[in-house]
Amino acid sequence: MARATSRADALGESSRLSEAEIAVHWREEELYAPPAEFVAQANLTDPQVMERFSLAHFPECFREFGELLSWDRKWTTTFDSSRAPFYRWFVGGKLNACYNCLDRNLEQYRNKAALVFVGEPEEEPPVSITYQELFVRVNELAALLRDEVGLQAGDRVTVHLPMVPELPITMLACARLGVVHSVVFGGFSGESAGRRAADSGSRVLVSMDGYYRNGKFLDHRPAADLAVATAKSEGQTIDTVLLWQRHPGKYLSSAKLVEGRDRLVNDLLKKYRGRRVDPVSLPAEAPLFIMYTSGTTGRPKGCQHAVGGYLAYVTATAKWIQDIHPTDVYWCTADIGWITGHSYIVYGPLALAATSVLYEGVPTYPDAGRLWRIAERLGVNIFHTAPTAIRQLRRLGPDEPKKYDLRFKTMTTVGEPIEPEAWLWFYHTVGKGRAVVTDTWWQTETGGVLCSTKPGIDRMKPGSTGPPLPGIFPAIMDENGREVPAGSNRAGNLVIRNPWPGLMSTIWGDAERYKSTYFSKYNKRPNSKDWRDWPYFAGDGAMQAADGYYRVLGRVDDVINVAGHRLGTKEIESACLTVPEVAEAAVVPIADELKGRVPELYVTLRPGVTVSAEIERKVVHAVETEIGKIARPKAVHFVADMPKTRSGKIMRRVLAAISNTMEVGDVTTLANPDVVEAIRVQVQGKGKVATQAAPEDIAKFGERD
Ligand code: WTA
Secondary structure (H helix, E strand, C coil): CCCCCCCCCCHHHHCCCCCCCCECCCCCCCCECCCHHHHHHCCCCCCCHHHHCCHHHCCHHHHHHHCCCCCCECCCEEEECCCCCCCEEEECCEECHHHHHHHHHHHHHCCCEEEEEECCCCCCCCEEEEHHHHHHHHHHHHHHHHHCCCCCCCCEEEECCCCCCHHHHHHHHHHHHCCEEEECCCCCCHHHHHHHHHHHCCCEEEEECEEEECCEEEECHHHHHHHHHHHHHCCCCCCEEEEECCECCECCCCCCCCCCCEEEHHHHHHHHCCCCCCCCCEECCCEEEEEECCCCCCCCCEEEEEHHHHHHHHHHHHHHCCCCCCCCEEEECCCCCCHHHHHHHHHHHHHCCCEEEEECCCCCCCCCCHHHHHHHHHCCCEEEECHHHHHHHHHHCCCHHHHCCCCCCEEEEECCCCCHHHHHHHHHHHCCCCCEEEEEECCHHHCCCCECCCCCCCCECCCCCECECCCCCEEEECCCCCECCCCCCCEEEEEECCCCCCCCCEECCCHHHHHHHHCCCCCCCCCCCCHHHCCEEEEEEEEECCCCCEEEEEEHHHCEEECCEEECHHHHHHHHCCCCCEEEEEEEEEEECCCEEEEEEEEEECCCCCCCHHHHHHHHHHHHHHCCHHHCCCCEEECCCCCEECCCCECHHHHHHHHCCCCCCCCCCECCCHHHHHHHHHHHCCCCCCCCCCCHHHHHCCCCC
16 A cells, blocks of 8 residues: 655654643544445535534534434524523424434335344354334333333333343333433452442433343343442442343343342333333433543543434434435444444444444454454444454454455444554455545534535545534634644644533532533633533644644643653554554653653564564664654563453553552453553563552553543
């Protein structure tokens, strides 16, 4: 691949940057045009769209999003900022999210698959659930929740389930009643679920006996006991635990049912066979769900999303960015327990009458070809995944996709910046050069995508998320609230200058924290009701190139400050990945008397490659040439595996703790807690090393991972 030559070492330039900015050393990448075949069928090809959604047309431009939904009563005011920065969208309108995802699709698509469930055991055939069947099951469950459990609109329910159809069924049944669901990622511990249940004030927990993960049947039921006990210790009583069964009719947990508290959903449902429940008509600003941000330390923040604005926003963006048509077979490999799954497995795709695929297991079980076999068998034509999965699949089976008849028209990545090397593999080997790639930047708080190329219009640039979506107006600001000149390739804090319908309404139970975390930083007039005074602080570092494309550098709290030079973690890691033998890289700061902080590297290699001084030299050389001598790592640790969250993000926080001989903290929520001790021994030696007190920036490093 022809790529622009490495830019000159930018050190001289970076020394002029303010503290707030991050020295940027990326090189420009070649652009890729969307294939004509894709453009011919794309939902969004109108070049006028940016003009239609220009600032002059804000906020009324978003009527177009609202109009994608079916309303019981049309809204009277598109946007209300009288309580800025607590905004309301589509005020006066009434609707129901479940109705929009199910009822309204029945007439045309009754017999079409809404969900296709693929269990992890490969001998289990995929299960298709039609719109009719999903409608029936959701109605029966809604009747049960209302009449058996006594839930009503506004109540909160904590849902701690794996990736099985019962999860979206539970969410939609709640949505039908106006009950606020708070889904906690199934891989999180019972304690995490319990803390979130306490925060949201849930008296009902929905769980399951067990599920398949990595070739094993995991007993999930003990987590429910822990959740109830933890909630109790925080003053919240959970009086009902509703238990689904992975194999209906069989209860496969070793834990006994607790009399009076635990109810087997499949038994109870018999009583509700054939029952229908009218969807509860809700004001647009009523809460649809709470989603806790994925922070592993600190009190979790419950992002509260509104029925009308959220659903309009995810429906419009799923249509324009994932390019979903009702005829598509769409597969997002995220877990529904994260915002990506809420927005782009459940609500967006179903509101568009798509067929949405759900996979229970890990991407590499039993081997690196599993995802490609599923895609081939189901005829998936839209594929949505994360850079971490891409890197892992490239590492384990770089040529594997070539063995399968993959026909993706579009592919999406989300969750972290993607290194150009990984992007190019995804584009050429998985997409076979025929699929559009959209790199979508957004957050739990933002509800849906904020930056991405428009797949039928814009050219793609590896490693860059692209321009903002229509109606979204970002800026890069320095620490003092001055805007960095647009298109100047200079880094700073990414902010969004205007509100949009997908923005969360508030933090559940903590409005002050909502304001202070996201809006206080750049607000100069605290009493202002004008949205222009309340830029949204995203907490990410980014830069904008001359062509208007944004490149996200990672969380601002992940920056490594070497002798006053703020280095983005992602670009150092990207430099490592230019060495062909390297599969994954993670960089952490370690305290240094002279320079304040210096980077230390953790690297995994591709299978079959053995560690050598030669590879180490290559890695150090790559960092020095791509970024500069300033970023030269103090050490390179070749590890067998990286500590990862269950969503696949590398836990830099844990690596930083090991490098700095600090306590690693709670690692029980990791996908692979065992690797932590192995890495600690490798880095610190066998004996237990006395732990140091943590300097604040290092203690907080990677907190959001
Ligand atoms: C990061 C996931 C670069 C970013 C939807 C953000 C990204 C955090 C991208 C939110 C991307 C997400 N490029 N970075 N395309 N997408 N991020 O709340 O740091 O789980 O702030 O939402 O992930 O993570 P969250």
